[in-house]
Amino acid sequence: MNKKFLHYIDYKLIAPVICLIAIGFVSLYSACIKYGSSLKFIFIQIISCILGSLICYFLAKFNYIFYKKYYLFIYFVSIILLGLVLIFGSFKRGTKGWFNFGLFSFQPVEIAKIMFILAISSFLDNNILHINRIRCLSTIMMFLAGHLILIMLQPDFSSTLSYFPIIMILLFIVDIKRFYLLCIFILGIISLGIPLLKTFSEMYLLHYHKDMFLTHTANANVRLIFIFICFILAISIWFILKQIKIKVSIKYIVILLFIVILGNICSLPIEHSLKNYQKKRFIVFLNPQIDPYGFGYNIIQSKIAIGSGKLFGKGFKNGSQTQLGFLPEQHTDFIFSLIGEEGGWILAQLTIIIYLFFILRSLSIAKEAKDRYGSLVAIGITTMFMFYAIINIGMTMGLMPVTGMPLLFISYGGSSMVSSLCAVGILCSIASKKYSYY
Amino acid sequence: MWRNNEDKSSYKKFIVKNKIILLLFIVLFVLLSIRLFFLQIINGNKYAFISERQRLFSRYEHAPRGVIYSADNIVLAENKFSYAVLFYTNQNQKKLINHINNIPGDDVNFYVSNNVFTKLIYNLSMEDVLKILESKSNTNNFMILKESHRIYHKPKVMSHIIGYISEIKHNELKQFGYHIGDYIGRGGIEQYYDQYLKGQSGELQIEVNAKGNPTKVFQYISPSVGADVYSTIDFNLQQVAYNALKNSTTGIGAVVVLDIKTGAIKALVSCPGFNLNKMGIHNEFKKYCLDKRFPFFNRAIQAVYSPGSIFKIITFIASMEILHTKISQKCCCPGYFQLGNRKYVCWCKSGHGIINLINATALSCNVYFYQLGIKLGIYNLIKYAKTFFLGTKTGIDLPNEKSGFIPSPRWKHKHFCIPWFQGDTAIFAVGQGALGVTVLQMAYLIAGIANHGVFYEPYIVDRIVKDNVQVFKHRVKFKKTISINNLTYTALQTALLETVEYGTGRRAQLQDIKIAGKTGTAQNNKGKPHAWFVSYAPTENPKIAVAVLIENGGSGGMQAVPISKKIYQSYFKIIKKNE
Secondary structure, eight states: OOOHHTTTOHHHHHHHHHHHHHHHHHHHHHHHHHGHHHHHHHHHHHHHHHHHHHHHHHHHSSSSSSHHEEEEEEHHHHHHHHHHHHHHHHTTTEEEEEEEETTEOOHHHHHHHHHHHHHHHHHHHHTTTTTTTTHHHHHHHHHHHHHHHHHHHOOHHHHHHHHHHHHHHHHHHHHHHHHHHHHHHHHHHHHHHHHHHHHHHHHHHHHHHOOOOOHHHHHHHHOOOOOOOOHHHHHHHHHHHTTTOOOOOHHHHHHHHHHHHHHHHHHHHHHHHOOOHHHHHGGGGGGGGGGGTTTTHHHHHHHHHHHHTTTTTTTTTTHHHHHHTTTOOOOOOOOHHHHHHHHHHHHHHHHHHHHHHHHHHHHHHHHHHHHHHHHHHHHHHHHHHHHHHHHHHHHTTTOOOOOOOEEEEEEEESHHHHHHHHHHHHHHHHHHHOOOOO | OOOGGHHHHHHHHHHHHHHHHHHHHHHHHHHHHHHHHHHIIIIIIHHHHHHHHHEEEEEEEEEOOEEEOOOOOEEEEEEEEEEEEEEEEOOOOOHHHHHHHTSSSSTTTOOOOOSEEEEEEEEEHHHHHHHHSSSSSTTTTEEEEEEEEESSEEEEETHHHHHHEEEEOGTTTTGGOOOOOEEEEEEEHHHTTTHSOOOOOEEEEEETTSSSEEEEHHHHHHOOOOEEEEEOOOOHHHHHHHHHHTTSSSSSSEEEEEEETTTEEEEEEEEEOOGGTTTTTHHHHHHHHHHHOOOOOOOTOOOBOOOEEEEHHHHHIIIIIOOOOOOTTOEEEOSSETTTTTTEOOOTOOOEEEHHHHHHHHOOHHHHHHHHHHHHHHHHHHHHHHHHTTTTTOOOOSSOOOBBOOOOHHHHHHHHOOOOOOOHHHHTTTTTTOBBBOOOHHHHHHHHTTTTTTEOOOSSSSEEEETTTEEEEEEEEEEEEEOOOOHHHHHHHHHHHHHTSSTTTGGGGOSOOOOEEEEEOOOOTSSSSSEEEEEESSSOOOOEEEEEEEEOOHHHHHHHHHHHHHHHHHHHHHHHOOO
């Protein structure tokens, strides 16, 4: 029994997870002292940790091949969850993304992401031979759109963002044409970039030229101008390439232009579904000084917190930025700033290194997996963890936009803790099956 | 390792891609680590400073300045204490303020701005403070601070010597570690000895949270009192001199009284004075600024006047030293001196007749000295003027001393493109023209002559005492002995005595004490001539030297001499009493 129990657990994967959770508890305790009821937060975190560990153990024992078989079922369950939350969910911080069960609440987006990885990997694995057909590609896009639209209706902007790297990396793995990858990349950049840069330029102009009211009229035709410039650019590039006798099919140019126009069209609903404060909060990291007491405040304070920790930190429960409340959201999104301030460079760098160990181990699980499906799922989950970590840690240091992404395993939050332990369970399951045959 | 055979080839591709992804992830993590290193190790101190700055609120508490005493231990400047209430804003501030407003009298009203810490009110008396403290129930958000205010006794008499204090200006902040809101001395001892007087300001550091509410007192450094300054000023003498000047014809002028044996300044008056206690009041300050008599101007050390006939002392010495002029050398004064086709007149239009050197000095005959000056030549005169420290600062420990001015042929050529004429030399010999001296320089000159060429640097602060420990003591600075024949001094002394005996200075005569002096009447382009009188007494054993100037007062003998007499009267009466 004991031997079998151990068999499912991949220690190289679990050890960093335990370390991260431990760091998380210590910082959470320090972060919540000023609320006077730090035990409540710790208690909820412990409960979700135990629950997550149990699910993790069962998922590790469970053979992941079943997910491959019933991927459509998994996908529909996730769609139903996301749909139900739109109907029965409750509001928290402006998004309708929570099932409220009184004592605790549950955020279905977190688990839906993992379900999506399981489903899309299965689909990709099944259609590996004709992946480059348009029919296949459009199916993948449909899969993606189903989730994205439902999440944008909440609207949970940051969660939709995490789908992009996952789908990009997975498509990269399954040998899709580079050109298509480029198209998806451009589509994503344009449809997100235009509304955000518009917001940023408005904020910027508002900050530096308070009396300037021409900005709105100037922004009205930005899309048309943008498309026109792209059109001119594409034609001229194609012409130059023709002159220097490099044969490029006109097809590519046309598709690229089509993508640009499509991106512009996609950016319209994104711009309207996003609330103004979400956009501002997202983009202000480019220059937090344009709004130091509003949207830039978090970033500025977080940078001060991390920087003032210096080499050894200010000591447990001694961080002035955190304990005096200068740092907002210190137990959830900005917990890394607390680690940086109270633990100093040593602890912050250690956290990053442990994260890296975890990522490296899950990548090697992907490499050692028994079949392609296992590899795809492992890569997808790794990308998700990676993306969360980069965005969150980058955000606290002013490198990345401020999104509501938690630092998985460390930030306070039951749903994210449970779902990330689920993901670890799936990874363990993939790792444990590497020697077993059908 | 994928088991299906058909996957074997694509597995190799996968391994490569896995490596690319691995590399990408590692690069991203390295970027994060670099950023972390940059923030915490390279820029750590900067951010630590910012975080300390936003968490700690410092309030500087001014230290009481040191007391300034006169030589006879009369307090000239000291501090009065009052209390100030400091307030931390929070939600129910309005209610609190109303409550507190009811406690002191009706004339006290608190106000609140949007700052984190607001100073509510200055100048609370101890009584009001106790009332506030008694209603302790909701005064946790208050802090009561002791504040010192400067007050000056006899503010008009002492105005130029003591100076006043005012809040530091922006451009002065960088020096010597002053803080915003500090007071700095302006003019006089307050400015010159500011480093000693100001003391060490205390600091109250309070930790505040993000909402600006205080969490705890972080650090309190109590202020340390500034050092006490003991000046050499003889208060009675100063008072007498000031009153005498004030009651003179124009009421504008300066007096310097020097102790001959040490160089200590017994009195230094510039009239009109200004009220030091009213410098903080804007309207009063403006009134003084607009005053045509320029009360802020310290006429004793900052104003440059022609010395007039006083300069004849130097011409006298120079001619005896260089030309070996005999005392008995006679010369005829017809009332004017013909040089080329120009006439240089004597003040006595009818002429002094045939006179010798002593008489010429005593009666201040210009014609005699015109001739001496021309015989000597301009360069000899300039050399002797420089020997007696004209054109250089005396080095008194007061700010903004002027050095005066000695013209020279080169200077004239440079500025007017005209060569130096003999007439210029003649005028120079009687102290007219571009020659400029301060009243202090004249007192210094006469004190040096009384001492037979031994000059002591003048000083106004004798010692500075901090916590019963002497931190500064003036050492008498022996500047220079001018090697001049004793005979010359004897002759000069005789001439100066004669001046008071029967000459232009006879209005200074006192019964017991023999005074030696020289009057001056300096022509100028601003109206009546300036009246000068420099003197020392007693002649046998000189104790004090007095220089008096009355701006546009007229004749030196008529106006300046009686003031000196009053000073001598006052000074020697004190001596008698003490004996």
